[in-house]
Amino acid sequence: MHRGRAFRPFTARGRGVVAAILLTFALFSAISVFLTISATGRSQHRAAVVEVAARQRTLAERYVKEVLLARSGAQADPTYTAAILTRSAHALLDGGTAPAVNGDDDETKLSAASGTIVRAQLNQERRLVTDLTATGSALLAHRPVTTIPLTAHERVAIVDPVGRLRVLSELTANVSLNAARSIATRADANISSLITLQVALGVAGLLMSLLLAFALIAATRRQTAHFRSLVTSSTDLVLVFGPGGCRYVSQSVTDMLGRPERDMLGHGFARCVHPDDRVSVQAASAHGEPHQIVFRLLDKFGEWRHLEANVTNLRNDRRVRGVVLNARDITERVQLEEELTHQAFHDGLTGLANRALFRDRLDQAVARSERSLEDLAVLLVDLDGFKQVNDGLGHDAGDHLLQQVAARFAEVIRPSDTLARLGGDEFALLLEGANESGAVVAARRLLECLSESVDIAGRRLALGTSIGIVLHPGGPGESEDLIRHADLAMYAAKGAGRGRYEVFRHEMAREFGELLGLEHELRLGLEQGEFSVHYQPEIDVDTHSIVGVEALVRWNSPTRGEVPPLRFIPIAEATGLIMPLGEFVLGEACRQTAQWCREGLLPDPFVTWVNLSGKQLSHGGVSELVQNALEAAALAPSMLGLEVTETAIVVGGDAGEQARAALEELHNQGVRIAIDDFGTGFSSLGHLRRFPVDMIKVDRSFVQGVEHDTKDAAITANLTSLAHALGLTAIAEGIESEGQLASVRELGCDLAQGYLFARPMPAEKMAELLADDADSRSAEGFRASA
């Protein structure tokens, strides 16, 4: 497999070129210095040669003078000069030491002459010196000079020895001068050559250096282009900062922001940075610290882009001289985080804060309140009847309702308040700086904003809410306690009749604690059979005979003793324990009635009435439950009556329809139906017409005043008339005196029930009463037949 060289950008190429340039300079400098030294040495030598050659002319003339002086008897030593002339001529031609002239100069070492012309001239000079000195010697020795052979090819026609000597001297001087000139000319030529060579070397070195420099520039450009390409094609964002602000931004930055480079360079960069991030960006770009920063830049669309940058301080790097930010665009990640955070802290259905965010805000508010001692209030809002909407119209309608409610709530709160949906139909409102009056004002606004009905699934629904308010007076506190207390206050509001608000009082907490204990014991009591059924007779107001009983559940707690139904029935309803409890009462009542029937204690007709709670009705399966109880007890359906409250049958939607159908089915089988506490609820005549009702029970609140209160009497009379008009039986509850009995009889009630006749009693006692009643009926019958 082919393996390319590892990518090492420009590690060697640039250095190689620089080294080549330096080597070229070194080589050319060395050659130049060598040539200069060499040429200088040669020039010095040639100067010495020229000096010696030129000296020959003077020596030749001096020799002639000394010969003439010596010949005339004067003190002169021409032989010394002749020797110097001769030795110098030899040294000039073949090399050696040119002797010194006394009092004039020093000995001069010479090398052999070079050059054809120079050597020919020096050779000629040497011959002329020979001829001159030979002629001089002959003249001094008084010998004839014409006989001396001339070696230099001169043809001196002069016979006068002195004239002949002078001509030879002139020739010697002349050729010496010419030789010196030739040597000097050669030296000049050498220097000219050297200068030419130096210039050529300089030009060659310069050209080569320029060539290498161009190569270096080209390599550097390639490097720069390569790195620029790497930087510009990278998705990472590169910014360089110097003393004058931003010095460089990579193309990826301009691409990302859609802004031109000039917008960001210099001090203009700060204008693109989010004001909250300017300090950190300024610190990082000026000092190189912190090493990591996250900041925002404004793009051309006016949106903030989030950048995460590594900061590198390269101010001491002479190639950069700045602080480098290598950044990544993390906008999408930040937006996703924000979205996830929003989802984690907001309710997806209504867009309001969720429980977690509310709890967090509350924690913070409590912490602030602890420091500032400022009031705060928490409102817990629960919709009344939401379950019926959800069950009756479906969950989509329920969701729509919650959205509309949330929107209405949001319109009436302050921007500084925190509105949250805690779950289901439960909302919460946090009011910082609000005292009791402020919280009450807010609660009223919430109640009022729902006073207008809501359009859901094509129906107009009237909604109510129950609001619990808790106040925190400032100082230390616990969020958990506030929510729990608001919850208690809300339940108190519900218990007090719904559609209202209650401010938390500490008594509520005590009551609630008791309720919790009661629930636990209730559950235990059901398991351990602590419940029993008591019966209260219903009397025919005319005959005073027993025509039925109402089965009433009793709880004899081992710890609490007899617990009143009003105490534990709401808890059983709230906790769902009403289902097994109701099933127990129904089964036991049927079983007991069947037993009495078998024992012949019951008149005909006789109905045992069992209370059916709204929860049981809305839960469904009532029909099967009742039929199973009847079958288990082998009781005729006509001997069983079911008492339902008005509120249990006014539920609309599917649940209401389902309950109506179940009651109708049972009614068709013979089971009797009665409306309990009639007159206290909101049932209309329409309900009475649609539901299969046999009897209405006039509520004890009217019966108690029937004797003296004309209004109660009028209501009772009207209710009775209404029942009769619809073909129903009317029974008055809570008859405690003969006067009340007389009144209700007079007002037309058919039956009566109350302490005047009997309190609720165990089955055994009831059996005795029934037996007595049977006896009395027998006696009556006997008397009648007699």
Place this chain on the structure above:
Amino acid sequence: MTERDFHISAPKQVSSNIVRLSVHNRGPDAHELIVVRAQNAHLPLRPDGSTVDEEALERATVGVLEPGAPGSVRQLLLHLPPGRYVLICNMSGHFLGGMHTELVVQ
């Protein structure tokens, strides 16, 4: 013609009035050439006794070539009326050393 140390070689006689002298210096020394109309080589000397008195011969001088380096070849074109001429090198001592020759133009 040729100049050497210390001799001039040239034709002794020419028939044309127009004379082109091609002077080749073959000597080691530098030499000049002066053409003087004269009957013979007995020319007047300067007081130094070693060179010909060129000023005295100015009117008779018909051509001059300045000193040429050894090896050089120079041309000298002359219009010479018929007569006798002397060719000399008048560098110091050269004339007396033997550098002269005669030329007859017919």
